[in-house]
Amino acid sequence: MIISILGMSGMDREKVNKTTASYDCKLLGKKSGDYYNATDMLLKNYDDYFYFLGTKKAIDFQKELLEYSKEKVAFLEIEDNSLDDIFERVYELISGAKGEEVILDITHGFRHQPISAIFSAILHRFLNDSNLKIIFAKQIIEFKEYQYIMLNEYIDITQLSLLLTGFIRTLNFVDSGKISDFETIAFSNFSKALLSNDFYTLQNSYKNLLSTVQRAKTDKKFDHLKELFEKIEETLFVFDNFSEKPIYKQYLIVSHLMFEKNYILLSLTYLFEAIRFYCSDTFYEKKLISKHAWKTFDKYKLNQDVISFITQESIENYRPNFYDKKYPKLYEANKSLFEQITTQYKHLKDLRNNLTHINSEKHSPNIKTKLEKQLDNIGKIINQDILCKTEI
Numbered sequence: 001m002i003i004s005i006l007g008m009s010g011m012d013r014e015k016v017n018k019t020t021a022s023y024d025c026k027l028l029g030k031k032s033g034d035y036y037n038a039t040d041m042l043l044k045n046y047d048d049y050f051y052f053l054g055t056k057k058a059i060d061f062q063k064e065l066l067e068y069s070k071e072k073v074a075f076l077e078i079e080d081n082s083l084d085d086i087f088e089r090v091y092e093l094i095s096g097a098k099g100e101e102v103i104l105d106i107t108h109g110f111r112h113q114p115i116s117a118i119f120s121a122i123l124h125r126f127l128n129d130s131n132l133k134i135i136f137a138k139q140i141i142e143f144k145e146y147q148y149i150m151l152n153e154y155i156d157i158t159q160l161s162l163l164l165t166g167f168i169r170t171l172n173f174v175d176s177g178k179i180s181d182f183e184t185i186a187f188s189n190f191s192k193a194l195l196s197n198d199f200y201t202l203q204n205s206y207k208n209l210l211s212t213v214q215r216a217k218t219d220k221k222f223d224h225l226k227e228l229f230e231k232i233e234e235t236l237f238v239f240d241n242f243s244e245k246p247i248y249k250q251y252l253i254v255s256h257l258m259f260e261k262n263y264i265l266l267s268l269t270y271l272f273e274a275i276r277f278y279c280s281d282t283f284y285e286k287k288l289i290s291k292h293a294w295k296t297f298d299k300y301k302l303n304q305d306v307i308s309f310i311t312q313e314s315i316e317n318y319r320p321n322f323y324d325k326k327y328p329k330l331y332e333a334n335k336s337l338f339e340q341i342t343t344q345y346k347h348l349k350d351l352r353n354n355l356t357h358i359n360s361e362k363h364s365p366n367i368k369t370k371l372e373k374q375l376d377n378i379g380k381i382i383n384q385d386i387l388c389k390t391e392i
Contacts, residue, residue, distance in 0.1 A: 001097050002046055003090060006054030007108025009143075010036035010065045018065065023137060024147040036065060038107040038137045038146075043068055046103070053089055055080045058108075094132060106151070107137040156182070157224060163187075164228045168235060171195065171261055181221060186212040199250060203243035206236060248277035252382055259375060264368060267375070268352045275345055275378050276303040279310055282387040288327065311342040333391045340386065344377045 012019050020034040023041050030045040039052065039062055050073045054062065059075045078085045086109060094102050134155075137146040156179045163184070167173045171194060173187040190205040192198070213229045216222045222229070238253050245253070255270035280303045283289050293302065307313075309331065331338065351370055381387075 001093070001100060001102045002042055002048050002050045002105070003093055003102065004039055004042055004050065004052055004105040005086060005107075005109030006039060006052050006058040006062050007037065008058055008061055009108070010040065010062070019143075021143060022145045024140075024145075027148050027150060028135065038105055040066055041137075042103075042105060043073075048072070048103075050074070051076060051093055053078050053086060053109075097131070099131060101131045102133070104132065104134045105136070106134065107146075157222070160222075161225060161228065164225065164232065167191070168228065168231050169261070171257070181219065182216065183212045194254070199243075199247075203239065206239040206242065209236070246277075246281060248274045248281060248382060251277060252379060256375060256379075259368075259371060262368075264371060265355055268348070268355060268371060271371075271375060271378055272348055272352055273303075274382065275341070275348070276307050278382050279303070279341065279387065280306040282385070282390070286387075286390055286392060288330065288390075288392065307345065310338045311345055327392050330390075330392065337386060337389060341381060344374065344381065348374050348378065 009021075010018060018036055020036055023032060023035050023038070025032045025041065025045070028045075030041070035041040035044065042050065043066060050068070052059070052062065052073065053076045056077055057080075059077060063075070076089055078089060090104065094104070132152075134151040135148055136151050138149050139145075140147055160179050160182060163173060167187060171191060173184070173191040175184050175188045186205070186209045190202070190209040193202040193205040210233070213232055217226055217229050235257075238257065242250060242253070251270045251274035255267045255274060258264075258267035258270060280289070280299075283306055284294050289302070289306075297305070312331070347370075351367065351374065355367060
């Protein structure tokens with residue numbers, strides 16, 4: 001079965017005289033030479049059933065231009081400039097081929113090779129049929145010389161390009177199956193670890209991903225994807241030595257990353273936990289939390305106890321023995337310092353609550369701008385380590 005998308009080439013611009021161009025068909029095992037167009041080449045070199053897809057104008061034009069056997073040719077009219085219509089018709093034809101070899105020529109379906117390759121990749125992904133050969137007459141000299149190539153060899157590259165682009169934009173990697181000579185598992189594992197808050201395996205997942213990217217950069221097969229690989233390295237360099245950083249700095253890093261990728265609620269959540277972990281960890285380092293409390297208290301509850309003490313919120317609910325009792329004037333001695341944290345924490349808490357509860361009455365249209373400000377303010381608190389000045 002031969003399927004081809006019809007165009008309007010084969011005559012001069014005045015549509016008076018027929019014109020030809022040179023077609024290199026060696027890759028197809030067919031006779032190279034001068035033809036009116038790609039459709040003419042197919043008709044003269046293949047003894048098969050043909051299905052020609054085109055607009056009414058293209059069909060009428062080709063019927064007048066070419067010689068064909070009515071017994072072996074079917075013309076299927078499609079809407080003008082409708083990629084969906086082309087895809088649907090092609091998909092139906094190939095699905096009904098029942099294992100026989102199908103040659104799909106999309107030379108006249110798309111003007112640009114990248115678009116053709118993307119169309120081919122998506123189609124091949126739907127069908128996964130080894131009997132499908134997708135061909136394309138690549139322009140060497142405009143209107144004069146063309147060379148046939150197999151787009152099948154570009155399918156993996158195109159599919160991978162789409163996946164990598166999606167990963168860069170969202171940090172999510174939807175593994176669609178094996179791609180020749182490429183380890184997609186490293187991307188899947190990293191994506192799962194990051195988006196499921198699995199920080200225990202995130203560092204190793206990142207190292208494996210980085211090794212995969214660096215190997216691919218040296219593989220000539222992936223030369224066209226080099227810029228994408230470099231963009232991935234640039235995006236994820238923040239995970240270098242990630243596991244060596246304290247948990248609150250890990251959360252701060254991921255909060256910034258989620259913000260960049262427009263995951264606003266996730267960014268808020270990580271930032272919220274970053275400031276809480278920072279406070280409790282610093283209190284423990286200053287020996288304001290007893291070893292008994294540090295070892296036995298639930299970490300979430302301990303964080304809540306510490307932040308409640310600093311902000312003096314729900315003070316009746318926190319456990320006063322989280323800090324050593326020999327510092328009964330801890331809050332009074334550090335009131336100014338704690339108020340700096342309290343101000344930013346309350347802003348963040350209000351922002352998070354409004355977004356989490358989808359409060360339509362209080363929803364702010366510039367919530368991303370407000371979050372960006374909180375990232376900066378809380379980032380300064382953590383990176384400047386202001387609690388290290390705590391007097392005891």
